Amino acid sequence: MAKVSINLATGSLQQEDIIVGIDLGTTNSLVAFINPDKNAQVINDAGKGVLVPSVVHFGPTGEITVGNDAKAYLTTDPQNTIFSVKRLLGRSYKDIENYKDFFSYKVIDDNSESLVKIKVGDKFYTPIELSGLILKELKERAEHALKTPVNRAVITVPAYFNDSQRQATRDAGKLAGLDVLRIVNEPTAASLAYGIGLNPDETKTVAVYDLGGGTFDVSILQIQNGIFEVLSTNGNTFLGGDDFDRAIADYWIVQNKLDKNELQANNELTQQLRLKAEEAKKAFAHQSLFNEKIGDIWCTMDRTTFEQLIAPKVEETIDSCRNALKDAGLTVKDIDEVIMVGGSTRTALVKQKVGEFFGRPVHDDVNPDEVVALGAALQADILAGNRRDILLLDVTPLSLGIETMGGLMDVIIPRNSKVPTKAGRQYTTSVDGQVNMKVTVYQGERDLVKENRKLAEFDLKGIPAMPAGLPKVDINFMLNADGILKVQAIELRSGVKQEVEVKPTYGITDEQVEQMLMDSITHAKDDVSQRMAIEARTEGEQMVYTAQRFLEKNRDYLSIDEIAQTQQYVKALQDVLINGDKDTIHKKIEELNDYTRPFAERVMDMAISQAMKGKSIE
Numbered sequence: 001m002a003k004v005s006i007n008l009a010t011g012s013l014q015q016e017d018i019i020v021g022i023d024l025g026t027t028n029s030l031v032a033f034i035n036p037d038k039n040a041q042v043i044n045d046a047g048k049g050v051l052v053p054s055v056v057h058f059g060p061t062g063e064i065t066v067g068n069d070a071k072a073y074l075t076t077d078p079q080n081t082i083f084s085v086k087r088l089l090g091r092s093y094k095d096i097e098n099y100k101d102f103f104s105y106k107v108i109d110d111n112s113e114s115l116v117k118i119k120v121g122d123k124f125y126t127p128i129e130l131s132g133l134i135l136k137e138l139k140e141r142a143e144h145a146l147k148t149p150v151n152r153a154v155i156t157v158p159a160y161f162n163d164s165q166r167q168a169t170r171d172a173g174k175l176a177g178l179d180v181l182r183i184v185n186e187p188t189a190a191s192l193a194y195g196i197g198l199n200p201d202e203t204k205t206v207a208v209y210d211l212g213g214g215t216f217d218v219s220i221l222q223i224q225n226g227i228f229e230v231l232s233t234n235g236n237t238f239l240g241g242d243d244f245d246r247a248i249a250d251y252w253i254v255q256n257k258l259d260k261n262e263l264q265a266n267n268e269l270t271q272q273l274r275l276k277a278e279e280a281k282k283a284f285a286h287q288s289l290f291n292e293k294i295g296d297i298w299c300t301m302d303r304t305t306f307e308q309l310i311a312p313k314v315e316e317t318i319d320s321c322r323n324a325l326k327d328a329g330l331t332v333k334d335i336d337e338v339i340m341v342g343g344s345t346r347t348a349l350v351k352q353k354v355g356e357f358f359g360r361p362v363h364d365d366v367n368p369d370e371v372v373a374l375g376a377a378l379q380a381d382i383l384a385g386n387r388r389d390i391l392l393l394d395v396t397p398l399s400l401g402i403e404t405m406g407g408l409m410d411v412i413i414p415r416n417s418k419v420p421t422k423a424g425r426q427y428t429t430s431v432d433g434q435v436n437m438k439v440t441v442y443q444g445e446r447d448l449v450k451e452n453r454k455l456a457e458f459d460l461k462g463i464p465a466m467p468a469g470l471p472k473v474d475i476n477f478m479l480n481a482d483g484i485l486k487v488q489a490i491e492l493r494s495g496v497k498q499e500v501e502v503k504p505t506y507g508i509t510d511e512q513v514e515q516m517l518m519d520s521i522t523h524a525k526d527d528v529s530q531r532m533a534i535e536a537r538t539e540g541e542q543m544v545y546t547a548q549r550f551l552e553k554n555r556d557y558l559s560i561d562e563i564a565q566t567q568q569y570v571k572a573l574q575d576v577l578i579n580g581d582k583d584t585i586h587k588k589i590e591e592l593n594d595y596t597r598p599f600a601e602r603v604m605d606m607a608i609s610q611a612m613k614g615k616s617i618e
Contacts, residue, residue, distance in 0.1 A: 019152040019181065019384050020142050021189070021376025024131060024169065026086040027213030027240075028343075029054050030370065031138045031153075032377035033146065034386070040193065040374040045141035051369060052141065056082045056133050058120045066137040075271035078104035080120055084214055085134070087237060088116050088127040089172075090165030102238070108590060115164075117586065124586040126532065128168050132175030139176055151521070153178045154380040156372050158210075159185040159219045159233040163423060167411055174524045179517070181383050182416050186210060187219035188228040189375030190341045194363055198378075198387075200226040205334050207324070209354050209362070210341040211317060214240040218321050220328040220335075232327035234320040239313060241281065241344035247309040248277035248301060256297050269294070281306070285346055307349045314350055318357050332358050340364040341371050396421070397513050400477055400485060400504060403440040403449045405430060406534035412477045415445065419483070424476035430542065432549075433465040437473060439489050443504050445520030447527035448534075453516075455502045460489040462496045468545075479504075529582075536582035536589075540573055543589050547596065554603050562599055569595050 021032045021040070028051040035041045042050045048068055057070040058080045065073070073081040082105055088096065093116055096107065106119040117124045135155075142150045155178075157169050166183045173180035187208035191197050196206060206221045217235030221228055252273060253260065263270050276299050280290040288303040325331060338358045345351065345368045355362050366374065381387055396419055401411040404427075413423050429437065437460045444452025463471050472492040479485050488499040520527070547570050551563060558566075569592040576584045 018142075018146060018148055018150055019154065019380035020150055021373050021378070021380050022135065022138055022153050022155045022173075023186070023189075023373035023376060024086065024135065024155055024157075024172075025054055025212060025372075026084050026215050027054060027242075028052060028369065029134055029138055030373045031142045032370070032373040033142070034377055034381045038386075040377040040381075042370045042373055043142050043145045045145040048141070052134070052138060054083065054085065054134050056085070056130050058082075058123075064133060066133055074104075075268050075275075078271075079106065081105065082118060082120070082125075082130055085118075085127050085130045087214070088118070089131060090162065090168040091116055091127070108586070115168075119586075119590075122587065123583050128171045128175065129528070129532075131169070131172035132528075135173055135176035135178060139178060151177065151179055152181055152380075154182045154184055154376045154383065155180055156184050156186045156189045156376050158215070158217055159187050159230045160217060160235070163412075163425060167414065170411075170414055171528070174520070175528050177521065177524060179521055180416075182379060183414070184376055184379050185219070185228070185230060186341065186372045187221055187230070187233075187339075189372045189379060190339050191221060191223065191228065191337075191375065192378045193366055193371045193375035194337070194339060196337060196339075197223040197226060197228060204336040205231075205330065206337045206339060207321065207335045207358060208339045208341060209317070209321065209345065210235075211344040211350060212240050212342040213344065214238065214242050216240055216317050216320065216342075218317070218324045220324050220330065231330070232324045234324035234327065236316065236320065239316060240342075241278075241347075243313050244281050244306075244310045244344065244347065245274055245277040247313070248280050248306065249273040251301065251305070251309060252277070252297070252299050255300070258297070273297075273299075281347070285348070310347070310349065314347075314353050317350075318353055321354070321357055335360070338362045339371070340368050343369045396479060396483075396504070398443050398453075398504070398516060399445055400441070400443050400455075400479070402475060402487075403442060405538045407449050408531055408534055409442055409444065409447055409449045409452055412475065413479055417479075420478075420480045422476065422478040424474055427473045427475060428469050429463065429466070429471050429473075430468055431545075432468050434468070434471075435463050435465055436461050437463060437489070439475060439487065439498075441485075441487050441500070441502065444516050446516075446523065447531040451519070451523075451527075455485070455504060456487065456500050458487075458489075458498055458500050460491065460496065460498045462494070463491050464494050466493075532582045533585075536585040537577055540577050540585045540589055543592060544570055544574055544577075547592060550596070550600065550603075557603050557606060558599060566592075566596055 018033055023030050030042055030050050030052060032040055032042045044050045052067040053071045055070040057065040057073040070081060074083065096116065108117045108119055117126055139150050153173060155169055155173055157166055169183055170180045190208050191206055196204060203224045206223060208219045208221065210217050215237050216239045217233055219233045220231045222231050272294050276292065276294055280301060283290050284303045284306050291300045293299060335358055338354065338360060340362050345364065351362060351364060396413060396415055396417050399411045399415045400413040401409050404410045412425055413421060439458055439460060441456040442449050442452040443455055446452050460473065474490050474492060476488045477485060483503060484501055485504050486499060486501050490497040547566060551566060573588040573592055576588050
């Protein structure tokens with residue numbers, strides 16, 4: 001095996017390869033690097049274009065297509081073509097239930113807090129796996145264009161992404177074979193691309209207005225001594241250029257007196273209208289009239305009508321700007337710079353309204369599609385130590401986390417986090433009446449704790465006996481500048497608390513750190529598949545437990561047939577839990593869910609009506 005050195009200052013592998021910056025987008029993704037002239041440059045591999053559509057298609061024989069070629073299947077094979085997967089990263093079913101009609105593919109709904117899964121044929125995919133496929137495509141394009149291995153990356157995320165969404169992005173990178181050195185906020189990357197924040201003596205307050213294909217957010221940043229602080233963020237994860245397209249298409253439907261019910265049944269014509277609307281929107285950047293046909297359907301519109309149609313949506317984004325300023329405790333006079341990000345900011349009305357609101361010219365001279373990826377490449381260059389004028393704070397060289405069900409490592413402080421730092425996550429019990437919880441702290445990069453280094457273990461005792469899922473236990477990690485880790489567990493309802501202090505890097509050599517990093521990259525695919533099998537098994541066991549409890553408590557409200565059938569589905573699930581793969585287990589969970597949902601809802605309705613009469617029902 002080749003010797004690979006490690007830079008402990010950044011916690012990164014020091015191979016003679018390049019560090020790229022990746023903008024993993026909802027609609028499009030792209031990758032950038034620092035060229036020999038020391039400038040950030042986006043990669044256009046073999047003339048395929050800079051933007052890689054964030055679309056994955058699964059063919060009938062299992063072949064996977066990503067990017068430009070996959071986009072064509074949005075119209076011809078929508079149920080097997082996955083788009084906007086970034087919306088699902090780190091999300092539970094409950095997070096997206098109001099938006100499930102947005103997706104043309106099947107998002108599995110088991111009415112729980114579990115993270116979402118997507119069903120394609122008989123296989124079940126997580127958003128992490130799907131994002132991993134997009135990142136793998138970007139990695140391969142970069143390697144092909146640069147003729148060099150690409151193993152390290154900085155990946156950007158929206159400023160409002162929470163810990164689980166950031167960790168999901170890291171996991172996707174790992175699955176693609178990338179060592180993710182840093183997760184960077186998109187507004188921070190955009191600021192860097194404009195050179196804002198590169199001068200450590202500069203103090204500025206910046207508004208970053210980011211309007212993409214499917215999402216909008218505005219972030220207010222304060223930049224001081226080269227440190228970027230997000231003061232506030234606001235926006236709408238279901239507002240973007242797609243809404244402009246929809247407004248145009250809806251206008252044409254009315255003008256041509258098309259039947260909406262017929263359109264719903266004709267997926268192909270719906271998609272053709274959407275794509276033609278997107279064409280019209282782009283055309284208005286340089287012409288005032290659009291006049292084309294789809295078959296016998298006239299697609300005609302002028303720019304004034306277009307601007308009238310989208311004005312309410314643009315106004316919504318301005319309201320978000322107003323709210324972001326209010327949350328930050330600032331006024332428009334406090335903003336030094338306004339940066340435009342996202343392809344939809346090319347729309348003239350958008351630029352005009354944003355400029356009017358902030359009362360200053362906006363920065364839009366860097367390509368708004370590319371600005372985040374270019375900034376990520378600059379951040380990568382900083383991490384590589386090529387920009388000596390920028391302060392790089394100490395970072396933790398290995399991830400820190402705790403053991404969860406099935407022997408899995410749940411990362412709380414990812415490696416490369418700046419020190420000092422603190423982070424936390426909330427957990428609950430898995431068994432009714434559980435009064436103790438074992439907290440075991442690990443350090444390392446592997447998905448299974450047995451492959452990592454155990455640091456400490458303690459019991460949180462005295463949790464009030466409650467049904468499974470009701471106790472709320474916050475696990476907080478606080479890592480100070482001296483590398484001392486304090487781990488605290490607190491049950492929120494009762495205030496029961498326990499804590500321990502450890503020194504994570506005590507007794508570990510540079511070579512061991514290096515080996516742990518190498519192993520995590522080498523075994524990434526096996527680790528992820530093992531993790532997913534364990535997670536499926538754990539979910540299946542919880543489902544069996546919940547279903548059996550439900551039958552015990554509500555036997556009087558169910559028919560003999562319903563009880564017998566449910567027991568059969570439970571038995572079928574139990575049978576596959578020992579040796580079944582993740583797809584088989586998920587299939588059996590889904591079958592049990594689908595069968596029990598109607599009468600579970602009926603029992604719930606009865607419980608509510610009984611409670612309204614002052615009676616209780618389990």
